[in-house]
Amino acid sequence: MAGDVIDGKAFAGALRERIGTGAAAFAEQAGRKAGLAVVLVGDDPASQVYVASKGKATVAAGMESFEHRLPADVDQPALEELVRRLNADPAVDGILVQLPLPRHLDDKAVIALIDPAKDVDGLTDANIAALANQQPGLFPCTPFGCMMLLQDRLGDLSGLDAVVIGRSQLVGRPMAQLLVNANATVTIAHSRTRDLADVVRRADIVVAAVGRPEMVRGDWIKPGACVIDVGINRLDPEPGAAKGRLVGDVAFEEARAVAGAITPVPGGVGPMTIAVLLRNTLVAAHRNAGISVPA
């Protein structure tokens, strides 16, 4: 029997509804709405789509959205000045600098400037340390969303074998840390890993965050495993089609035949990322306003 398809869209929808209720309560208590500032440099089409959908979701959740679009040739001091201004602005609870930045800009220096209390992407050193030390902080949205789906599906993750494929700062590393914090036994695989298929075959939980279309095959999956596919890859268009199909890093149908549960692409992890961004913004707003964060 084929594995269950985890409906990330529905889960994220329910989460966004709860956030909407929390955002209304926050506005009532604080006398202002929670606010998220998104900074977009240049005109990369994918980034523009992401930023527009983040802005829409923020407003739909009853929060204030501040969009700052800077030209592709903006210089480092001007970008840093904007971040400093947002740090100082009491209406702004969360700051997200859309990555990647154009190559002439130093993204690490920009991220380092963000006030950790407003770092809703969880990328500052302070928040990386908080995650490692199991202290309160703001943690990267995509891995946090993956954890919510995993815990919803599996409950307690203690003692389960997990493999995370990918070790980026944005996804792979924080994902592995969250899994360790939840008492899973974690292997981090990457481009130098030997016998990747064998490594994956041992795992009760597979998180694929690679960026290679359908790389993880069905015969790599342990029967009954839970598979979380973070990858978003656009294939070349079929003849006559304007756009290629979106696929994940996992060969979905093959893997589904063996897995206990699997996230689809699209409609799996993607919607969770935006929902957690809103959640992080609301958590930051409570902390910044000195109001205790509701459970």
Ligand code: NDP
């Ligand atoms: P990166 O390119 O930063 O990292 C990719 C990782 O995959 C690296 O650690 C790399 O290893 C590893 N890798 C590359 N090739 C192989 C291979 N053949 N075998 C094993 N490991 C390999 O990507 P991101 O982490 O930023 O993103 C990963 C994917 O997730 C992308 O498809 C991206 O679009 C998607 N994504 C989706 C989001 C969502 O909301 N659903 C959000 C963020 C990302 P090494 O370190 O050795 O180079």
